[in-house]
Amino acid sequence: FPPAVFPLSCVVQNYSWGKVGLESEVAKLVASGDPLVQIQPDQPYAELWMGTHPRGDALIRDNRIPQKTLGQWIADNPACLGAKVKDAFQGCLPFLFKVLSVNTALSVQAHPNKELAAKLHTQFPEHYPDGNHKPEMAIALTPFEGMCGFRPVEEIVSFLQNVPELRALIGEVAAEQLERSGSDDPRGVSAALRVCFTRLMKSEKKFFVDQLNMLVKRISQEVAEGKDTSRSNGDLLLRLHSQYPGDIGCFTIYFLNVVRLEPGEAMFLGANEPHAYLHGDCVEIMACSDNTVRAGLTPKFIDVLTLCEMLNYTPAPSSSKIFPAAQSQLDPHVYLYDPPVPDFTIMRIEIPASIKLYLISAMDSASILLVIQGTAVGTSTAAASEMSLHRGSVLFISANESISLHLSSPDGMLLFRACCLL
Numbered sequence: 312f313p314p315a316v317f318p319l320s321c322v323v324q325n326y327s328w329g330k331v332g333l334e335s336e337v338a339k340l341v342a343s344g345d346p347l348v349q350i351q352p353d354q355p356y357a358e359l360w361m362g363t364h365p366r367g368d369a370l371i372r373d374n375r376i377p378q379k380t381l382g383q384w385i386a387d388n389p390a391c392l393g394a395k396v397k398d399a400f401q402g403c404l405p406f407l408f409k410v411l412s413v414n415t416a417l418s419v420q421a422h423p424n425k426e427l428a429a430k431l432h433t434q435f436p437e438h439y440p441d442g443n444h445k446p447e448m449a450i451a452l453t454p455f456e457g458m459c460g461f462r463p464v465e466e467i468v469s470f471l472q473n474v475p476e477l478r479a480l481i482g483e484v485a486a487e488q489l490e491r492s493g494s495d496d497p498r499g500v501s502a503a504l505r506v507c508f509t510r511l512m513k514s515e516k517k518f519f520v521d522q523l524n525m526l527v528k529r530i531s532q533e534v535a536e537g538k539d540t541s542r543s544n545g546d547l548l549l550r551l552h553s554q555y556p557g558d559i560g561c562f563t564i565y566f567l568n569v570v571r572l573e574p575g576e577a578m579f580l581g582a583n584e585p586h587a588y589l590h591g592d593c594v595e596i597m598a599c600s601d602n603t604v605r606a607g608l609t610p611k612f613i614d615v616l617t618l619c620e621m622l623n624y625t626p627a628p629s630s631s632k633i634f635p636a637a638q639s640q641l642d643p644h645v646y647l648y649d650p651p652v653p654d655f656t657i658m659r660i661e662i663p664a665s666i667k668l669y670l671i672s673a674m675d676s677a678s679i680l681l682v683i684q685g686t687a688v689g690t691s692t693a694a695a696s697e698m699s700l701h702r703g704s705v706l707f708i709s710a711n712e713s714i715s716l717h718l719s720s721p722d723g724m725l726l727f728r729a730c731c732l733l
Contacts, residue, residue, distance in 0.1 A: 313376060315391060315712050316693045316708050317372065317373040317695075318705065320345065320372050322359070323360075325354055326357035327355055328413060328416065329356050333352070334412075335356035335412035336412045336453065336592035337358060337412045340703040341356070341703060343702040344702070344704055356412060357411065358409050359409060361410075361681065362404055362406065362408055362599070363385060368381060369381040369705070385404055386402070391710060393676040393711065395676075396676050396733060405598065406599065407596070408595075408596050408727075411588065411595050413593075415554040418607065418608045419567075419585060419608050420586065420604060421603075422584075423604060424444050427582075428445075429442040439602050440601045441601060443600040443602065444600065444602070445600035445603070446579070446581050446652045448595065449572075449593040449595045450576070450593055450648060451575065451593050452574055455590070455592065456572075457570055458563065458567040458586055459580065459632045460568050460623070460626075461568070462568050463628050464504070464626050468489060470542075471486045474565060477522075477526075477562060480510070480562065485506045504566075505619070508622070509619040511562055511563075512615045523557060527549065547569065551564065558607055558609075569589075569629060575636070575646075577634040581623075581652070585618075594657070596729050606619075644661055644669070645658050646661070657730075658728040659727055660725070660727070662685070662724040662726075669716045670714070671689075671714040671715075673710075674710065677707070677710050679729045680714075681705050681729075682725075684724060686701040687717055692712075700716065
């Protein structure tokens with residue numbers, strides 16, 4: 312039998328928004344995972360891709376295996392996915408697992424549902440490369456900040472009353488309509504919100520740049536005078552404006568929740584949920600797709616019409632955006648993040664220092680295991696030899712295979728395991 316459990320060497324993406332050099336969790340993981348890698352101190356290390364995506368197919372680090380990449384290996388051995396996963400996802404690994412290190416904001420974006428994805432892909436294949444949906448989940452590794460979903464209406468109304476430049480862009484009629492919409496009529500609220508947000512996003516370039524410059528000047532003056540600028544969300548506005556000067560995305564901070572995650576906390580981004588990661592490090596998992604509809608904080612192609620049409624305009628408090636982990640009934644060291652989509656689940660595995668032998672249990676799905684901290688020797692009947700596991704190690708585990716970890720670290724281990732629980 313060919314080995315069914317093996318280490319991977321994963322692809323780094325050096326997008327400009329990433330943290331630089333060894334500031335980046337991605338760079339630190341790669342450097343500990345492979346001591347031969349040279350980290351460039353001035354290069355951004357934005358994303359580590361663990362999966363079979365054609366733009367970042369993981370390399371197999373086992374010279375007994377003839378296939379060079381994980382994608383080729385799964386294509387030749389589709390049973391490794393597990394019977395249900397193989398049938399449900401046409402013999403492909405259904406998720407892409409990542410680590411992100413975010414220094415400057417990612418674009419304001421949303422991902423289409425399957426129906427819209429298929430339509431966009433047919434109409435504009437150059438911008439929408441496939442017909443799949445792209446739900447995502449992020450779990451913080453360090454304190455993590457992102458925007459997600461529309462704020463409660465009273466918060467937006469308060470900004471409309473305290474930020475005259477925002478009100479000027481949206482216009483008096485739309486602003487008053489939102490102010491008058493009552494909480495007893497959720498459809499009316501969503502309709503008013505849609506009008507306000509669409510008017511903002513479609514405002515004339517010269518007009519919004521003038522208003523943005525006025526706003527930045529006013530807030531900078533207030534900061535210089537030692538005034539509190541929280542009623543205009545001043546700190547975040549100045550930060551985003553310094554990253555993306557003159558970008559309409561700067562105004563989205565008045566509509567979208569700012570969510571702060573502590574390590575281990577997660578947010579789930581379903582279809583049509585507007586979001587933008589702002590700062591910090593996380594593990595992320597998503598369905599295999601590149602479909603992103605962008606509308607600001609980006610030099611890339613933006614599709615304002617599609618975005619404003621597709622968004623979910625349901626206001627909700629930022630606390631509701633934190634996705635809870637459930638402790639496993641079977642193993643108290645496992646915390647499950649199991650979102651309302653079939654494509655993926657993540658397990659956070661925390662092994663205390665008192666445990667010297669731990670079993671990574673078999674399941675009916677292929678999985679990818681990432682070591683964040685700790686060291687162990689892994690043995691498996693499905694692996695050709697012992698595997699040394701340490702910070703930055705990534706393992707592919709075929710369905711129905713288990714691994715025994717012989718721990719050797721004084722402070723336990725922290726692992727994340729990505730899988731598909733159908």
